[in-house]
Amino acid sequence: MSPLLEITGLSVRSATKVLVDTLSLTLQRGERLGLIGESGSGKSLTALAATGLLAPGLRASGSVKLAGREVVGAADRDLDQLRGKAVAIVFQEPLTALDPLMRVGRQIREPLRRRARRDGRPLSGQALDAAVLAIMVDVALPDPVRIARAYPHELSGGQRQRVAIAMAIACEPDLLIADEPTTALDVTTQAEIMALLDRLVRDRNMALLFISHDLPLVASAVEQVIVLRQGVAVESGPVARVFSEPAHDYTRSLLSAARRFDAALEGRQ
Amino acid sequence: MTLISVDRVSFGYTAERRILDDVSFAMESGDTVGLVGESGSGKTTLLRLLLGLARPDSGTITFDGASLDPRNAAFMRQFRRQAQIVFQDPYSSLDPRQKISSIIAEPLRSLRIPGDHRQMVADALSSVGLDADAAGRYPHQFSGGQRQRIAIARAIVAGPRLLLADEAVSALDLTTKIRIVELLASLGTRMSLLFVSHDIGVVAALCRRIVILERSRIVESGDTAEVLARPQHPYTQRLLASVPRLSLKDTRS
Numbered sequence: 001m002s003p004l005l006e007i008t009g010l011s012v013r014s015a016t017k018v019l020v021d022t023l024s025l026t027l028q029r030g031e032r033l034g035l036i037g038e039s040g041s042g043k044s045l046t047a048l049a050a051t052g053l054l055a056p057g058l059r060a061s062g063s064v065k066l067a068g069r070e071v072v073g074a075a076d077r078d079l080d081q082l083r084g085k086a087v088a089i090v091f092q093e094p095l096t097a098l099d100p101l102m103r104v105g106r107q108i109r110e111p112l113r114r115r116a117r118r119d120g121r122p123l124s125g126q127a128l129d130a131a132v133l134a135i136m137v138d139v140a141l142p143d144p145v146r147i148a149r150a151y152p153h154e155l156s157g158g159q160r161q162r163v164a165i166a167m168a169i170a171c172e173p174d175l176l177i178a179d180e181p182t183t184a185l186d187v188t189t190q191a192e193i194m195a196l197l198d199r200l201v202r203d204r205n206m207a208l209l210f211i212s213h214d215l216p217l218v219a220s221a222v223e224q225v226i227v228l229r230q231g232v233a234v235e236s237g238p239v240a241r242v243f244s245e246p247a248h249d250y251t252r253s254l255l256s257a258a259r260r261f262d263a264a265l266e267g268r269q
Numbered sequence: 270m271t272l273i274s275v276d277r278v279s280f281g282y283t284a285e286r287r288i289l290d291d292v293s294f295a296m297e298s299g300d301t302v303g304l305v306g307e308s309g310s311g312k313t314t315l316l317r318l319l320l321g322l323a324r325p326d327s328g329t330i331t332f333d334g335a336s337l338d339p340r341n342a343a344f345m346r347q348f349r350r351q352a353q354i355v356f357q358d359p360y361s362s363l364d365p366r367q368k369i370s371s372i373i374a375e376p377l378r379s380l381r382i383p384g385d386h387r388q389m390v391a392d393a394l395s396s397v398g399l400d401a402d403a404a405g406r407y408p409h410q411f412s413g414g415q416r417q418r419i420a421i422a423r424a425i426v427a428g429p430r431l432l433l434a435d436e437a438v439s440a441l442d443l444t445t446k447i448r449i450v451e452l453l454a455s456l457g458t459r460m461s462l463l464f465v466s467h468d469i470g471v472v473a474a475l476c477r478r479i480v481i482l483e484r485s486r487i488v489e490s491g492d493t494a495e496v497l498a499r500p501q502h503p504y505t506q507r508l509l510a511s512v513p514r515l516s517l518k519d520t521r522s
Contacts, residue, residue: 038442039413157308186307186467191511213443216513243515255515257447261470262514267494 002068003028004086004175004207005050009062010072012045012054012231020045021231022062027175032201032208034218034239036254037228043211046228047177050209051087052079067174084111084171085118092180094160098152104163105148108132111170139166140196158189162196169200175207176200182217194221215258219243227251271334272298272431272461273319278328280314288314290485292328296478298430301454301462303472303493305508306482312465315482316435319463320354321345332431350380353424357436359416363408369394369419370404376427393422397452414445421452431461438471450475470512473497481505 005027012020020042027033037043049060052071064071067086071079091097099107109132116123116131123131136144139162152160161181168176178197182190198221201208210221218225219239226236227250235248246252273296280289289311296302306312317323318330321339330337332348339345353376356362363372373390376382391401397418408416417437424432434453438446453462454475466472472479473493480490481504488502500506 038444187469188307188507188511190513194513214513215443216515219515220513253444257443258515260447261474262516264473265470265497265509265512265514266516267498 003065004067005209006065007046007050007063008065010046010049010064011061012042012049013059013061014057019058019231020049023226023228023231023233025226025233025236027207027209029174029207030205032210032222032224034222034225035209035211035228036213036215036218036225037211038213038254040230041228042231043228044179047089047179047209047211050177051083051089052076084115084173086173087175087177088168088171088173089177089179090161090164090168090181092183094157094164094184095152097164098160100152103149103151104155105129105132105136108135108148108163108166108170111167115171135166135170138200139163139169140192141166156189157185158193161185161189161193165193165196165200169204172204173206175209177209177211179211180213183212183214190217197221215243215254216262227254270298271295272300272332273463274329274331275315275319276329276331278315278318278325278330280311280318280323280325287485289318289325292482292485292487294480294487294490296461296463299461300478301457301464301476302478302480303469303476304463304465304480304482305467305469305472307467307508309484310482311485312467312482313435316354316433316463316465319433320352321348346380349376350382350427351429352431352433353427353429354433354435355417355420355424355437358440359413359420360440362420363416365408367407368404369406369408369411372408372419373404373423373426375423380427382427389426390422393426396425396456397422412445413441414449417441417445417449418452421449421456425456425460429460431463432456434462434464434466436466436468437464439466439468446471469508481508 003026007023007025010020010023011018023046035043035046048054050064052074054060060072066082069082109128112131113123113128132148133144141147141159141162182193210218212218223239225239225242226233229250235242235251243255246255275292275294278289278292279287281287304312318325321337324339335344370390373393374386377386377389390404394401394403399418438449441449450471464472464476476493479493479496481488483504489496489505500509
């Protein structure tokens with residue numbers, strides 16, 4: 001079976017700089033991969049390039065295959081067939097991912113309706129409303145009937161991110177890309193959202209590409225990691241191996257910084 | 270000696286909702302205190318009161334034994350010289366059109382502090398680990414971590430007794446963050462430090478004492494090591510349990 005996502009020699013360039021430099025990775029169904037990097041590492045650009053969403057000034061070269069179809073150089077119309085079904089993304093800031101003028105129930109309904117129609121089992125009316133509520137229950141939104149009628153600004157940050165996640169999984173994607181999905185949230189809310197993502201990925205047997213600067217968070221979410229620095233993958237492998245025996249100096253410096261805060265929390269400093 | 274005393278302070282921007290509810294804590298001179306809270310806890314509002322940018326609805330705040338009253342201009346002039354602040358975002362807190370020397374010397378000018386400003390700026394730059402030639406450059410020529418060093422240099426140039434920091438390392442990358450924490454820790458030996466943050470790991474690494482705010486109230490405070498080892502309040506326990514850690518992964522695998 002071909003991989004859900006196969007990136008080979010991907011480079012992303014602006015007019016003056018190489019932002020992602022010959023990156024390769026593959027993800028099969030059910031696999032979880034973490035992209036770790038600080039600002040400017042190219043981790044978010046990789047997610048955008050993987051879904052053909054790069055800003056107009058940026059150029060991708062190399063190959064990105066989503067469900068066996070080439071993304072680099074493909075027309076937007078062709079990519080639309082893949083987005084949602086082959087891949088869906090959850091972004092860092094749910095407030096910018098949601099339409100501020102649309103009730104959240106309607107925002108979830110739209111991808112559900114399109115996915116159902118595409119699969120040849122169109123949903124409408126009460127069946128569609130029931131499906132919206134079911135998916136809101138699945139992402140553990142409290143009081144779904146009330147929240148379906150709410151606007152994004154009436155919800156808390158954690159609830160908004162649950163709505164964004166509901167929209168992503170409404171398309172039943174094979175691959176979920178989560179780009180710093182909890183960075184804008186409080187740490188107690190983060191723990192809840194991480195538990196939710198873990199359950200959804202497991203229950204729906206999705207692949208997960210988890211992008212974050214937070215090492216312990218990545219370690220809790222994935223089995224394999226790639227450490228990116230200024231667009232270059234400096235190290236990759238199983239989380240346990242990379243974190244216990246880092247081969248690259250940069251990985252070592254990240255780990256030692258993370259361990260310092262860990263140690264302080266445990267009174268070992 | 271008590272430097273700051275907050276005694277039964279309440280505050281609300283509107284009559285209906287209290288942002289701070291009966292908050293009390295004291296800070297000794299020379300201490301490093303971390304004020305920890307999540308969004309909506311009231312930590313930023315408490316900092317505004319401590320800066321004299323707003324007055325409590327009830328309760329009192331004293332600085333060095335004197336009432337911190339924003340309406341008392343003479344007191345506030347003295348106070349501003351003794352208490353300076355570093356903000357979260359080094360990209361928005363430095364004027365892009367001014368040279369670094371001018372940015373750092375700003376408190377010296379506005380507080381009309383006499384002396385050799387050029388030398389004082391050079392000393393401040395050296396205290397934060399920047400080269401003297403940084404003085405002639407502009408903010409855009411520096412990285413986020415370097416900009417935060419510049420903001421810290423500006424805060425310490427007038428020789429304050431108290432340095433306040435509002436999420437001062439939250440916008441920084443991990444490897445930069447640890448270096449700025451180290452810098453603040455070294456400054457903490459020379460002045461009192463009140464560090465406001467949502468990040469309990471950073472507070473654990475930096476502050477001797479900790480105050481935990483949840484929804485307008487202080488739920489727990491004390492010696493940082495003590496609170497981390499034996500958190501008493503359920504919220505503190507939940508907060509600590511929510512922080513992802515590498516060490517947990519180590520024991521699992």
